[in-house]
Amino acid sequence: MFTAAVLTLSDKGSRGEREDLSGKMLAEMLASIGGRIETYVVLPDDRKLIEDKLIYYADQYGVDVIATTGGTGVGPRDVTPDATRAVIDKEIPGMAEAMRLAGLQKTPFAIISRAMVGCRGKTLIINLPGSPKGVRENLEAILKAIPHAVEKLKGDPTDCAAPETLARAPEVVADGGDQRSSP
């Protein structure tokens, strides 16, 4: 179970000129893995506005996941990845790579998506393309990893480095962080 915000970036959508099927699909897919959609908003492709919303949802609202749809291309009004990059602490490049790799199975044009994934504090921020088809194909590629990432972001104490076997002792001696050999 995790909380989520859905943010649709679309000039037309924000003027009420288009139904936001992508945002709806995004919300449904997140719900399917235990996401509770706390808030949903449609914004124009305005970088400053997007940055402000991402910061607000992460810092004030404190949702576990912010998922965006739209504005991931290379057009003059596509600024979602740039806004995302500006507000994240850490990039998680493998999640974006996995989405592009999945997209590439469907269309050679998938490689121009600049969708970014990263975290701000304990909030995971995921960019998805603007079409419902793009949302579905891309999100499916990373869906299983989202709850896991959310847990890790929160500082899940599970020990990732649990040894496979303790039978073999290491022969190399650790210096325990001693800085003697350093300047």
Next chain:
Amino acid sequence: MFTAAVLTLSDKGSRGEREDLSGKMLAEMLASIGGRIETYVVLPDDRKLIEDKLIYYADQYGVDVIATTGGTGVGPRDVTPDATRAVIDKEIPGMAEAMRLAGLQKTPFAIISRAMVGCRGKTLIINLPGSPKGVRENLEAILKAIPHAVEKLKGDPTDCAAPETLARAPEVVADGGDQRSSP
């Protein structure tokens, strides 16, 4: 149809000590997808010089695509990706990933290519390796996406987010960019 500049980065080539087969192959492949080669130059591996040329071709010359060959490795004189990163507005990581993925099918050494793809204004900048074989294998992996990317960069008004169906209305209500809930 798009305009292109070919930029070969090679200390030896710039001194006339080597024929530039890579630049020639690059020009031929771009022509095969509708590229009109406006200019072609061989430069030494000098980062400042490369940055100046990229800026000139993008801002003054205004070509749609600048394709470079050479200087993408990890050697001391390999500076093309660094010069490219310094002048682009937006990185397009998926195009570089697709090239490395294609290269990896051929040789485990492909993964040390630092080739970068991005755009400066409306100009797409693509780095390719220095060998004719590398140019061919890498460029083939992204060739179909280039004209598409060029159109999008120019602000192609085609609606990427055209809904697959309008039959299902979204149940979530958009707030149309209203900032009431924000600070």
Next chain:
Amino acid sequence: MFTAAVLTLSDKGSRGEREDLSGKMLAEMLASIGGRIETYVVLPDDRKLIEDKLIYYADQYGVDVIATTGGTGVGPRDVTPDATRAVIDKEIPGMAEAMRLAGLQKTPFAIISRAMVGCRGKTLIINLPGSPKGVRENLEAILKAIPHAVEKLKGDPTDCAAPETLARAPEVVADGGDQRSSP
């Protein structure tokens, strides 16, 4: 033949609360491709400390390869990729991509690894996950490319751009770096 430093990042390991099987596996795998382990240290997940060690091993100690294990996730104490990014001159994204791609064959969670690969001067720095299994699966994916990358970093004079054939002369005339057409 190349020289290497192994750096294990683990709060528990640095307090002697866990045997460092990952560092041992890393050392063994590097030895298998000609690496001579010059030094080995276990440090807590402290970003400043990690940066200092990386700089020391690269600049003062001058090893060819620094391989780290641990701290590559998205948890609050996972700072190895951030420390690495802060000290490298050049990122080598394809090596990290190849590792994540290999990891993805095993588990959907591999995509949240933020492991980074890059170089500082002539030293190759490689981040690996914290578990022995993660080290093995990830390092195997790039193992063959490591000695090659080390040679290139040192400025290996081998000509990467050796033409496949010299039979075809280029028809495009190079301007040899002449700046006449530039501002």
